[in-house]
Amino acid sequence: xxxxxxxxxxxxxxxxxxxxxxxxxxxxxxxxxxxxxxxxxxxxxxxxxxxxxxxxxxxxxxxxxxxxxxxxxxxxxxxxxxxxxxxxxxxxxxxxxxxxxxxxxxxxxxxxxxxxxxxxxxxxxxxxxxxxxx
Amino acid sequence: xxxxxxxxxxxxxxxxxxxxxxxxxxxxxxxxxxxxxxxxxxxxxxxxxxxxxxxxxxxxxxxxxxxxxxxxxxxxxxxxxxxxxxxxxxxxxxxxxxxxxxxxxxxxxxxxxxxxxxxxxxxxxxxxxxxxxxxxxxxxxxxxxxxx
Numbered sequence: 001x002x003x004x005x006x007x008x009x010x011x012x013x014x015x016x017x018x019x020x021x022x023x024x025x026x027x028x029x030x031x032x033x034x035x036x037x038x039x040x041x042x043x044x045x046x047x048x049x050x051x052x053x054x055x056x057x058x059x060x061x062x063x064x065x066x067x068x069x070x071x072x073x074x075x076x077x078x079x080x081x082x083x084x085x086x087x088x089x090x091x092x093x094x095x096x097x098x099x100x101x102x103x104x105x106x107x108x109x110x111x112x113x114x115x116x117x118x119x120x121x122x123x124x125x126x127x128x129x130x131x132x133x134x
Numbered sequence: 135x136x137x138x139x140x141x142x143x144x145x146x147x148x149x150x151x152x153x154x155x156x157x158x159x160x161x162x163x164x165x166x167x168x169x170x171x172x173x174x175x176x177x178x179x180x181x182x183x184x185x186x187x188x189x190x191x192x193x194x195x196x197x198x199x200x201x202x203x204x205x206x207x208x209x210x211x212x213x214x215x216x217x218x219x220x221x222x223x224x225x226x227x228x229x230x231x232x233x234x235x236x237x238x239x240x241x242x243x244x245x246x247x248x249x250x251x252x253x254x255x256x257x258x259x260x261x262x263x264x265x266x267x268x269x270x271x272x273x274x275x276x277x278x279x280x281x282x
Contacts, residue, residue: 063181066216
């Protein structure tokens with residue numbers, strides 16, 4: 001009963017102000033691709049298409065054909081630091097994060113993805129509540 | 135009280151390569167299990183295969199009527215149900231699964247099967263005209279061999 005009343009109040013407030021919060025469409029994941037000890041071996045090529053292929057293969061391995069039936073985009077790629085920002089539908093975020101944890105191969109080399117930050121807004125990947133001065 | 139809930143998928147196994155030779159369909163429970171797990175791994179990945187594996191069992195497997203009942207736990211049964219149409223081979227035979235009934239208990243599945251067989255028998259009996267043909271049909275239908 002209490003919840004219903006508070007919801008009605010919320011609706012009343014939003015109708016008055018005209019402001020509505022829509023559910024988030026995408027989730028942005030800030031990751032870093034790390035290789036283990038690859039001293040002596042040649043470094044693999046690092047492009048957007050190859051990264052997208054690697055991530056899609058990882059999702060397909062863990063969740064299968066039906067589970068990987070979504071579009072995961074590479075929004076940003078930094079070659080020297082190997083920093084990647086991926087975008088996925090917000091309902092798919094848990095699957096993406098778990099398959100990134102279990103991803104092992106990139107172009108035949110052994111690697112691991114380290115997820116630094118994840119958020120539904122791209123801007124908040126840059127900010128940090130400790131460092132930002134309000 | 136929390137209890138284990140199951141779903142029993144009753145499926146008819148239709149062999150697809152009957153053009154060349156009419157070989158007896160060697161339905162073994164182990165072959166069905168293996169192919170179901172492989173198909174689920176292909177469609178839903180390692181997550182799907184692992185989710186299903188715990189309660190997976192073939193409870194009833196009848197060679198002459200080509201019907202099998204596959205058991206699965208209640209939550210992951212949707213993964214199994216969505217990957218059953220993609221099953222294409224059991225053992226070495228090319229096969230197509232046609233699921234007829236999904237029951238929550240084995241008793242309900244058996245009741246459905248009894249009604250199903252009764253309807254099939256009535257259809258077959260309608261086709262024949264003489265008493266001898268009817269006797270023949272009864273003989274053939276009673277000689278069923280099923281493995282557990």
